[in-house]
Amino acid sequence: MKYVSHARCMICKKTFKKGEFGYICLDHGNEGILDIEYDYEAIKKEFTKDQLKADKDMSIWRYKPLLPVDENCRIPNLPVGNTPLINLDSLADDFGIKHFYLKDDGRLPTASFKDRASAVALVKAKETRAKIITTASTGNAAAALAGLCASMGQPNVIFVPATAPRAKIAQLLMFGSKVILVDGSYDDAFELCLKVANEYGWYNRNTGYNPYMSEGKKTCSFEICEQLGWNAPDAIFVSVGDGCIIGGIHKGLKDLYKLGWIDKIPHLYGIQAQGSSYMYQAWKNNENIITKPAVKAKTIADSISAGLPRARIKALDAVKSTHGAFITVTDEQILKAIPNLAKRTGVFAEPAGAATWAGLKKAARNGILKSHETVVVINTGSGLKDINAAMKAAELTRLQCVTVEPSLDKFKQVASELNL
Numbered sequence: 001m002k003y004v005s006h007a008r009c010m011i012c013k014k015t016f017k018k019g020e021f022g023y024i025c026l027d028h029g030n031e032g033i034l035d036i037e038y039d040y041e042a043i044k045k046e047f048t049k050d051q052l053k054a055d056k057d058m059s060i061w062r063y064k065p066l067l068p069v070d071e072n073c074r075i076p077n078l079p080v081g082n083t084p085l086i087n088l089d090s091l092a093d094d095f096g097i098k099h100f101y102l103k104d105d106g107r108l109p110t111a112s113f114k115d116r117a118s119a120v121a122l123v124k125a126k127e128t129r130a131k132i133i134t135t136a137s138t139g140n141a142a143a144a145l146a147g148l149c150a151s152m153g154q155p156n157v158i159f160v161p162a163t164a165p166r167a168k169i170a171q172l173l174m175f176g177s178k179v180i181l182v183d184g185s186y187d188d189a190f191e192l193c194l195k196v197a198n199e200y201g202w203y204n205r206n207t208g209y210n211p212y213m214s215e216g217k218k219t220c221s222f223e224i225c226e227q228l229g230w231n232a233p234d235a236i237f238v239s240v241g242d243g244c245i246i247g248g249i250h251k252g253l254k255d256l257y258k259l260g261w262i263d264k265i266p267h268l269y270g271i272q273a274q275g276s277s278y279m280y281q282a283w284k285n286n287e288n289i290i291t292k293p294a295v296k297a298k299t300i301a302d303s304i305s306a307g308l309p310r311a312r313i314k315a316l317d318a319v320k321s322t323h324g325a326f327i328t329v330t331d332e333q334i335l336k337a338i339p340n341l342a343k344r345t346g347v348f349a350e351p352a353g354a355a356t357w358a359g360l361k362k363a364a365r366n367g368i369l370k371s372h373e374t375v376v377v378i379n380t381g382s383g384l385k386d387i388n389a390a391m392k393a394a395e396l397t398r399l400q401c402v403t404v405e406p407s408l409d410k411f412k413q414v415a416s417e418l419n420l
């Protein structure tokens with residue numbers, strides 16, 4: 001926390017000194033999300049690109065001076081960060097752009113982007129000596145918290161909608177969490193988890209409530225820019241549910257810009273499922289997101305199904321102030337994007353990750369991208385998280401297996417079917 005100067009309420013802009021704030025600005029109840037601010041002049045003096053170059057720790061903790069943790073904090077055993085930025089320049093022409101990269105966060109330890117935030121949550125919870133950490137989640141934030149807790153022997157209680165994909169629930173059980181299946185939506189699970197955390201005094205990791213989660217998520221921007229030799233890309237595409245990821249991506253870019261390590265802030269494109277498009281609607285119609293009520297959320301992309309995006313203030317700011325856009329894609333486009341992305345890149349994404357690929361295609365079709373641009377697409381979760389959705393995608397795109405009896409003659413009979 002050495003370089004944290006204060007926290008600022010995203011609604012009333014009131015500032016709180018270090019040590020004098022909890023999760024939220026109490027004047028605004030659960031909506032009073034805080035943004036953590038740093039003393040960038042002090043960081044500049046003591047933290048340099050050369051220092052980073054020499055640092056052998058490739059995890060997110062290499063950026064510790066830019067994170068809200070103490071220098072000598074206890075760090076989870078499970079390494080988080082350093083995901084590959086895959087060069088896809090060979091596909092750039094198809095999208096009418098110059099340089100093209102895929103940041104694959106499906107390769108984080110519990111196979112989703114959420115590990116970045118949960119790693120920071122663990123450190124913060126340990127600071128408070130919390131007996132129990134809790135979160136509500138569509139599944140991935142839960143799996144990330146559960147895995148990181150397991151790596152530190154930290155008891156935790158998880159609230160997920162009963163409809164969460166089985167692979168995510170399996171992760172929770174294997175990691176030894178107490179798993180509460182909520183008979184309702186993610187939004188219902190969120191509300192219940194907040195009430196329980198307050199009642200029992202548990203450490204609360206909830207997205208869009210705990211101000212440190214976007215701080216963990218911003219490490220993705222640090223990595224992208226460092227991997228590009230501190231040349232910021234022109235545009236970054238990422239899917240949006242609660243909006244914490246896109247808010248975090250934005251925060252990381254602003255940090256680097258304030259340090260003078262990058263010379264521009266990329267346009268941020270937030271991809272939403274048409275069936276869960278609160279942010280898109282609010283942005284398009286210029287609605288007030290403090291008063292705009294929840295929308296109905298229904299999409300195959302469970303990780304971005306959020307009727308009331310909890311980090312909506314940060315998400316809207318990310319898109320507006322970078323002159324980006326929100327883009328919606330249908331469930332059919334999302335499903336089709338799973339095999340398309342996989343076949344063209346070797347990266348297998350869950351629906352919310354593939355949504356970004358569908359959004360990029362739509363942006364290219366609509367002429368949003370420019371031929372001189374460098375574009376980064378983020379995959380936020382592994383395809384192994386949701387096999388049901390992948391098999392649905394296979395059905396939709398007529399991908400089939402062929403069954404054969406184990407003999408060469410029988411194989412020869414089917415070989416022609418396969419054009420072999």
Ligand SMILES: *Cc1c(COP(=O)(O)O)cnc(C)c1O
Binds near residue numbers: 240241244350
């Ligand atoms: C959580 C999640 C998202 C969306 O992040 P938000 O912060 O809720 O906008 C996207 N993709 C995957 C795989 C996720 O787990």
Ligand SMILES: [Zn+2]
Binds near residue numbers: 013
């Ligand atoms: Zn406030």
